[in-house]
Amino acid sequence: MKAKSAVTLDRVLSRMGHASRTDTREAILAGRLKVNGRVIRDPECWVRPGRDHVQFDGLPLKPARKFYYLFYKPKGVITSHGDPAGRKTVYDYLGEERRWVFPVGRLDKDTSGLLLLTNDTEFADFITNPGSRVSKTYLVKASGLISDERIEKLTAGVQMKRGDWATPQLVRRIEDRGKYTWLEVVLAEGKNREVRRMIEAVGFKVLKLVRTRIGPLTLDGLEVGKGRPLGPAEVAALKRSGGRQGL
Missing domain, CATH: 3.30.2350.10 (Pseudouridine synthase)
Incomplete structure (x- = not known):
């Protein structure tokens, strides 16, 4: 029986901003995670944050630096980490250091324009929650x-x-x-x-x-297929732009 505070291992890793849920599961299946000294290959393994000792690639698991990225998605590109049909995705435009971010919401293949990507799950939940009114x-x-x-x-x-x-x-x-x-x-x-x-x-x-x-962010200064990191003031302005102050 799991403890009330327990969460699955894949969720622990994604919440800390190290990878998307998909990449997290792949890392666990590859044996890169240890819990209390034992290699765990089950993404659904229950762990107790703050009580269980979790290691990722041999190092204690700590929250990753939060990263926020604004991207001008081209038409014809899908908002996904991979595509079985081999279609181009937004990740084909990102550098290696940004491949662990995930999209905040979606734009369909035929829609272009602004797309936020981040490794901050709470921020993403706030932006996409209709109650936040962003x-x-x-x-x-x-x-x-x-x-x-x-x-x-x-x-x-x-x-x-x-x-x-x-x-x-x-x-x-x-x-x-x-x-x-x-x-x-x-x-x-x-x-x-x-x-x-x-x-x-x-x-x-x-x-x-x-x-x-x-919110307050626009396409100004962005070329199609290009992006830029958001500064702290821009992230704060996004959080203030909604009708509900949740962060």
């Missing part, structure tokens, strides 16, 4: 000319095909260009393919989608 802003190119009435419907909240609701903070027309409508959409939640599905709910399709902002 806004994400998108530039949308939609098929056809969307009427003011349908934009008002989107703004008020719209039920999508799966039965769930999209409740954006803002939907505004930027311009009509030819046969297309360009919109700015601001969300504080992160449902799967939400922008695409909410536009489909009013009878149109998304032709181009770019995430331009996360």
Whole structure:
């Protein structure tokens, strides 16, 4: 029987910021972890942080330095550590020293724009929790000319095909260009393919989608496929930007 304070070994390692859950499991299976002097190859092994002595590559397990990275994801790249089909992932753009970070939320393959990566699980949970109200802003190119009435419907909240609701903070027309409508959409939640599905709910399709902002962070100064570390002031500003102060 596990103690109330016990957690699985893979979770201990990922919480301390040394690797993603996937990489953590691989390290454990490879025999790189010891618990109380014994090599453990079971990622689901229960350990008691602060009581059990855990070693990683022969050294006592200590929290890794927290790292926060802002990346301009290109279209056609998947937000995953690996892909069985051999498609390019965001990790193909990162240096070796950043391969132990994980994405904060997801952008689908056909969406470009801002993506946060970190090894700080509490920070990631805060940013992705809808209750934190950290806004994400998108530039949308939609098929056809969307009427003011349908934009008002989107703004008020719209039920999508799966039965769930999209409740954006803002939907505004930027311009009509030819046969297309360009919109700015601001969300504080992160449902799967939400922008695409909410536009489909009013009878149109998304032709181009770019995430331009996360809280106070923007694409300014970033080239497609490039990124940069976040400074302490930027991380603090992100934590303050939500409607719930949780960190």
